[in-house]
Amino acid sequence: xxxxxxxxxxxxxxxxxxxxxxxxxxxxxxxxxxxxxxxxxxxxxxxxxxxxxxxxxxxxxxxxxxxxxxxxxxxxxxxxxxxxxxxxxxxxxxxxxxxxxxxxxxxxxxxxxxxxxxxxxxxxxxxxxxxxxxxxxxxxxxxxxxxxxxxxxxxxxxxxxxxxxxxxxxxxxxxxxxxxxxxxxxxxxxxxxxxxxxxxxxxxxxxxxxxxxxxxxxxxxxxxxxxxxxxxxxxxxxxxxxxxxxxxxxxxxxxxxx
Numbered sequence: 001x002x003x004x005x006x007x008x009x010x011x012x013x014x015x016x017x018x019x020x021x022x023x024x025x026x027x028x029x030x031x032x033x034x035x036x037x038x039x040x041x042x043x044x045x046x047x048x049x050x051x052x053x054x055x056x057x058x059x060x061x062x063x064x065x066x067x068x069x070x071x072x073x074x075x076x077x078x079x080x081x082x083x084x085x086x087x088x089x090x091x092x093x094x095x096x097x098x099x100x101x102x103x104x105x106x107x108x109x110x111x112x113x114x115x116x117x118x119x120x121x122x123x124x125x126x127x128x129x130x131x132x133x134x135x136x137x138x139x140x141x142x143x144x145x146x147x148x149x150x151x152x153x154x155x156x157x158x159x160x161x162x163x164x165x166x167x168x169x170x171x172x173x174x175x176x177x178x179x180x181x182x183x184x185x186x187x188x189x190x191x192x193x194x195x196x197x198x199x200x201x202x203x204x205x206x207x208x209x210x211x212x213x214x215x216x217x218x219x220x221x222x223x224x225x226x227x228x229x230x231x232x233x234x235x236x237x238x239x240x241x242x243x244x245x246x247x248x249x250x251x252x253x254x255x256x257x258x
Contacts, residue, residue, distance in 0.1 A: 029082070038063075054087050068083065094138075125151070148163075158199070160172065170185050171183070190205060192205075
C-alpha cells in the first residue's frame with residue numbers, strides 16, 4: 001500500500017522535493033526526489049539504506065508506486081522495475097497514438113503533473129490532458145481527459161478524479177472502459193488538496209476570510225456517497241455540492257477563523 005513518508009535525519013540527501021513509500025516483498029521502500037536525482041531507499045528497522053539512484057533530466061513532478069514498479073514524471077514519464085531496478089521510458093514508442101507525447105519536447109510538450117494507478121491501468125495527468133495507458137505503456141482507452149482550465153493539483157478517490165484550478169474544481173468520474181461518467185466544474189475559491197487517499201479526499205477553500213474543509217469519502221461496502229455526489233453535482237455547480245451531510249462527516253466539515 002502506498003503512503004507518504006518522512007525521510008529520517010540519518011540519510012544525507014540533497015534538498016528533498018518529494019517522498020513516496022510502499023511495501024514490496026516485505027520490504028519498506030521509499031522513493032525520494034531531489035532537484036537532479038531520484039533515490040530509492042530501503043528502511044530496515046530505524047535505518048535507511050540507499051538501494052540505488054538515478055539522474056533525472058528535470059526535477060520530478062510526481063511519483064507513484066504500483067504492484068511491482070515505480071513511475072516518476074520529470075520531463076517525461078519513467079518506469080522503474082522494482083525487481084531489476086532498471087529505469088526505462090514508460091510510454092511504448094511502438095504505439096503511434098502516443099507520438100505527440102513521446103516526441104514533443106518541453107516547453108512545447110505537455111509536462112507530467114500526476115499519475116493515478118487504476119488496477120491495471122495508469123492515468124497520466126499532463127498539463128493539458130489525461131491519458132490512459134496500461135502497465136506496458138500502451139494506450140489503454142480513449143478518449144483522453146481534457147481539463148477545463150490550467151490545473152494546479154490532482155487528487156483521486158475512486159471513482160472520482162479531482163482536478164484543482166485557481167477558483168474551481170473539476171470532478172471527473174472514471175468508470176470502466178467505454179463508459180462516460182460525471183464531468184462537472186464546481187466553483188470553489190482557491191481550492192487546495194489538504195489530504196487524499198484512495199477512499200477520501202479533503203479539499204480546503206478560502207471563504208470569507210476563513211479556511212473551510214470539504215471532504216469526500218467512499219468508505220463503506222455500498223458507495224452511497226458516490227451516488228449522492230453524482231446526484232448533487234448533476235444539478236449544482238457551487239461548493240454546496242460538497243457541503244452535504246450525506247457526503248461530509250461532521251468531524252471533517254469545519255472552518256477556522258483567521
